[in-house]
Amino acid sequence: MLQEITNFLNQYDLDIRKTGDARFMDQKCTPDVVCFIADCLINLNPQGEFTVQNVWDMQYFIKNASAIFGKPNPKNETARHEYDKFIQQPLRMLAYAHVLNIEKRGAANYYSIANLDILDYIATKERNAYNFLYAYITKVLADSNILRFFEKFKEECKNDRVTQQDYRELKDRYTRFIIGNTAINGEVEVYRIFTKIINVYAAENDIQGTEKGRLSKDIISFSDLMYNRKNWRDTDKSKAQTRQEAATAEEIRQQEEYDAYQVTKAMNMLRKIQNESEVKDQYANGDATQVHHIFPKSEFPAIAHYLENLIKLTATQHYTKAHPNNRTQIVNRDYQLVCLLAKSQTIELSLKQVGEKYYRKESFIVVINTGLNAELKISLTFPEIRTELRHIYNNIA
Helix, strand or coil: CHHHHHHHHCCCCCCHHHHCCHHHCCCCCCHHHHHHHHHHHHHHCCCCCECHHHHHCCHHHHHHHHHHHCCCCCCCHHHHHHHHHHHHHHHHHHHHCCCEEEEEECCEEEEEECCHHHHHHHHHCHHHHHHHHHHHHHHHHHHCCCHHHHHHHHHHHHCCCCCHHHHHHHHHHHHHHHHHHCCCCCHHHHHHHHHHHHHHHHHHHCCEEEECCEEEEEECCHHHHCCCCCCHHHCCCCCCCCHHHHCCHHHHHHHHHHHHHHHHHHHHHHHHHCCCCCCCCCCCCCCCCEEEECCCCCCCHHHCCCHHHEEEECHHHHHHHHCHHHCCCCCCHHHHHHHHHHHHHHHHHHHHHHHHHCCCHHHHHHHHHHHHCCCCCCCCCHHHHHHHHHHHHHCCC
16 A cells, blocks of 8 residues: 555656645644544545535544543634644645645635545545655655755764754754745744644654654654543653553543544444354354454454454354354354454454554554464564464463
8 A cells, every 4th residue: 555655746847946835744733633534534535625614513523532632622712723724734635645636715625535545545544544644745845855864864873973953954944945936024934833743754764854843852653643642641650650540530531532532433334344244154154343442442452443352243153163152252252263263364364455454463563462472573474473472372271
């Protein structure tokens, strides 16, 4: 899928010097926000044009925007300016990338979907949105002939020679470029957008980026890029406190709402991409109406939203085999192995057909290692993974 995105972007000249548009990227264009807005568009399913207001009015958006991102209710008129940016900025970015079409009529922008496949990829998960953002940002920078400055900065980081001066030089070069080629004339606005660009570049290249306007002390990670990064898990707390004790009731509620959204989204995605039962046994006859957590959500909340931990089953498979005698609090260990082996084949086939659009082998390894307290290596092939799984279950008392 990444090659398809690259091929798609290569059809267009995204040179800022020619477009004069500094809004190819913006403050709200973080992987989690871009993924969410793309998800809203997929659920909106517009057949023609749509506007920011159409997204705003969606019950899906109203329900989840407040819960996931801790924002005021979208129906609150005092929050209109904030939500305008929250929706508009990702839409503008996607339009600059030609994933959406855009036409300005009067004071409003009218959008339509230009590439549904890429939009669907972005909407599937935050990692996909991040992959798209990196491919897109580097294409814009390359077309604008300023990627070389970022590459020079990367080399200094890789050679452990990077200094605050190197960071300031890159930041100043980018700022002068934007002010000289676009309508933005204030440094503060450029700095805000620069953060979103360099940190995506830094995360992908395992180098330092920016934090609080300065060169970061540490290498930027995927989680550092999130708009929703500052939640209860990041709360300052004493070493004697658990995260749960340090969190406020509102922060805990927000995290639970976010987790619930991610689980529901993953389950809906599996229903969309998998029509038949993934386990081909004597109980596979009938409609595959059930989405089953291979490792229970209550015991393993950290992997509850992983598509790699979900499997499509028939009702008979779910309630007589996966959960014997319809006792959903009990998991049949033998059938758990059957499900894992079947899921490995689903993932292997999907990776061959559409790349990492839906699944990642690394994520499947995380699911296995978390659920079984194992230490499988990412380098394993799928046949080797299946051999390891059989070995683990054969040795379970």
